Amino acid sequence: MHYFVLKKGWLWCEGVRTVDIAKKTGTPVYIYSHRTLVEHYLKMADAFSVVDHLICYSLKANSSMAVIGTLAKLGAGADIVSGGELYRALRAGIPAGKIVYAGVGKTAEEIEAAIRKGVAMFNIESMPEAEEINRIAGRLRKKVNVAFRVNPDVDPDTHHYITTGKKENKFGINISLALNIIIKAHKKLKNLNVTGVHIHIGSQITKVRAYVEALLKISSLIKKLRAAGLNINTLNIGGGLGIIYFDENPATPAEFAGKVLPVILPLGIRVVMEPGRFIVGNAGILLAKVTYIKKGESKKFVIVDAGMNDLIRPSLYDAYHNIVPAQPAGGRMKADIVGPICESGDFFGKNRTLPVLKEGQYLAIMSAGAYGFSMASNYNSRRKPAEVLVKGNKYFVVRKRETYKDLTRGECVPGSI
Numbered sequence: 301m302h303y304f305v306l307k308k309g310w311l312w313c314e315g316v317r318t319v320d321i322a323k324k325t326g327t328p329v330y331i332y333s334h335r336t337l338v339e340h341y342l343k344m345a346d347a348f349s350v351v352d353h354l355i356c357y358s359l360k361a362n363s364s365m366a367v368i369g370t371l372a373k374l375g376a377g378a379d380i381v382s383g384g385e386l387y388r389a390l391r392a393g394i395p396a397g398k399i400v401y402a403g404v405g406k407t408a409e410e411i412e413a414a415i416r417k418g419v420a421m422f423n424i425e426s427m428p429e430a431e432e433i434n435r436i437a438g439r440l441r442k443k444v445n446v447a448f449r450v451n452p453d454v455d456p457d458t459h460h461y462i463t464t465g466k467k468e469n470k471f472g473i474n475i476s477l478a479l480n481i482i483i484k485a486h487k488k489l490k491n492l493n494v495t496g497v498h499i500h501i502g503s504q505i506t507k508v509r510a511y512v513e514a515l516l517k518i519s520s521l522i523k524k525l526r527a528a529g530l531n532i533n534t535l536n537i538g539g540g541l542g543i544i545y546f547d548e549n550p551a552t553p554a555e556f557a558g559k560v561l562p563v564i565l566p567l568g569i570r571v572v573m574e575p576g577r578f579i580v581g582n583a584g585i586l587l588a589k590v591t592y593i594k595k596g597e598s599k600k601f602v603i604v605d606a607g608m609n610d611l612i613r614p615s616l617y618d619a620y621h622n623i624v625p626a627q628p629a630g631g632r633m634k635a636d637i638v639g640p641i642c643e644s645g646d647f648f649g650k651n652r653t654l655p656v657l658k659e660g661q662y663l664a665i666m667s668a669g670a671y672g673f674s675m676a677s678n679y680n681s682r683r684k685p686a687e688v689l690v691k692g693n694k695y696f697v698v699r700k701r702e703t704y705k706d707l708t709r710g711e712c713v714p715g716s717i
Contacts (some may be wrong), residue, residue: 302336302582304666309628311664315693318587318626319662325686325697327589327662328606330673332362332698334691336583337370344575345374347553351561353571354420356400358539359385361576361670362584366689366698368392371579377420379539379574383410390417400536400572402449402498404429411436421445421572423498423536425472430485430492437491447496447536448485450478450521452514454501472499475517483528494530496572497522500538503577506550508559511537515563522567535564539574543581545667546620553578577670584669586611586685587626590661591640600635602657607639608646609679611665611672615645623648626662629655637663641680673699681707 303314311318313333321331344355356377359368363385368378369392377398378389389399401414402423411433414422424430424446437444451472473481486494501514515537525532537560542550551559564571588606595601613619623637633656637649648665657663676684683702688695 301339303333304585304664306624309625311624311626313585313690313695316690316695318585318664321688321690321695322587322589322626322662325688326701327587328604328610328685329587329701330584330668330685330687331587331695332364332367332580332584332669332687332689334370334689337367337579338374340579340583341371341374341376343553344573344578347557348561348571348573351565351571353573354398356398356572356574357579358574358576359389360674362580362672363388363674364687364689364698365392366687366696367580368394370689377572379576383407383413386410386414386417386419396420400447400574402500402574406433408432408436412440415440415442415444421447421496421534421536423447423449423496424485425449427473427481427485430489434489434491443491443493445493445495447498447534448473448478448482448494449498449500450475450518452499452501452517454510454514454517475521478521479524479528482525482530486528486530495532496534496536497525497532498536498538498572500536500574501540503540504542505540506542506548508551508556511556511560512563515560519563519567522569533570534572535567535569536572536574537564539576539578541575541578543577543667543670546622581670582667584667584672586665586668586672587662588665590657590659590663593635593657593659599651600633602635602637602654602663604637604639604648604663606648606665606685607641607680607682608643609641609677609682610639610685611648611668612675612677613668613671614648615643616675621648621668622666623652623654624664624666625655625657626664629657629661631656633657641682678702678707683707 354377356379357371358379372393378394381403396418399419400421404425449472522532588604592603608615634653639646686701687699689698
């Protein structure tokens with residue numbers, strides 16, 4: 301469910317015409333729906349209301365301060381993977397005690413900063429990382445809460461770039477080794493308080509089967525750890541719940557909870573979740589303007605002013621995004637929707653049948669709220685786009701478009717060359 305609706309050919313975000321935003325801010329521009337963000341978060345919270353839980357929004361999906369701040373006001377925590385995300389989460393109003401720190405490559409500097417700020421928990425990915433966190437915690441005379449990320453070796457049936465729970469992936473400790481490693485850490489690393497187990501099996505997962513399979517394995521592991529004397533009171537089930545981009549049929553939060561809670565509830569454990577895409581994916585669009593209509597020998601190209609630097613998912617994952625005109629258009633045409641970047645991979649959709657588009661018209665690339673701006677770059681020395689948050693019949697520019705000066709900030713040409 302989202303609040304981007306066509307009315308008489310005009311695309312509205314809640315109570316604002318998207319074209320009116322574009323005329324003020326220019327294009328390309330990301331537009332987010334406040335109501336969609338709120339409702340998606342509350343659906344997840346309601347689905348897990350029968351169990352003690354904490355929803356830690358995954359900042360990597362969309363790290364806009366406005367998005368984080370909206371969720372912070374609802375009581376959300378944060379799932380972070382870098383010092384920069386820690387900074388963003390805290391500045392947007394998420395308490396340190398609701399932040400879990402994941403990621404395979406935490407640096408000593410990042411670990412120390414997180415300990416000093418008092419994050420709720422580290423998700424540990426390897427024994428060397430556990431030893432490093434223990435060393436730094438000891439130097440700071442702190443004892444920190446940790447969960448060990450376990451790789452359950454299940455196939456979530458998603459794009460191979462975004463699977464994270466198979467044994468060939470870089471993430472977590474293989475489940476066949478986890479019991480001995482976690483017990484060893486508990487006994488030897490005295491500055492760590494081993495209280496949790498963490499899994500994350502992938503992203504854009506539409507079938508709950510893989511979650512259930514993983515949780516059954518993890519449930520058995522938790523029972524063995526408790527039998528060995530560890531007080532495992534937290535289970536982090538990760539994120540990855542899929543959304544509708546084209547014709548997917550992902551589980552709703554209620555359906556998801558209905559399948560996984562029967563496995564979790566007998567453990568009498570606190571549940572941490574790390575949704576990102578589910579909350580923000582369909583809460584955002586990328587609005588672009590048609591620059592040229594180019595007729596090739598074998599096909600037609602609609603060239604827009606947004607590029608793969610603004611939204612890389614189609615190029616990186618061959619991902620599908622629905623594309624619709626943001627203003628009335630008639631007739632039918634078939635074309636590739638492409639950007640201005642000097643790469644053949646710079647496209648948003650191929651062989652799409654759309655209403656007839658003209659130069660100067662606006663079109664919307666839908667479901668762009670997750671892994672859109674957060675993966676944007678300055679490739680081809682293009683400025684990153686503006687971001688806008690719509691709430692009811694008002695909109696707010698929550699990130700200004702970069703200037704050309706921004707492109708060279710911090711650079712110099714040494715006088716001696």
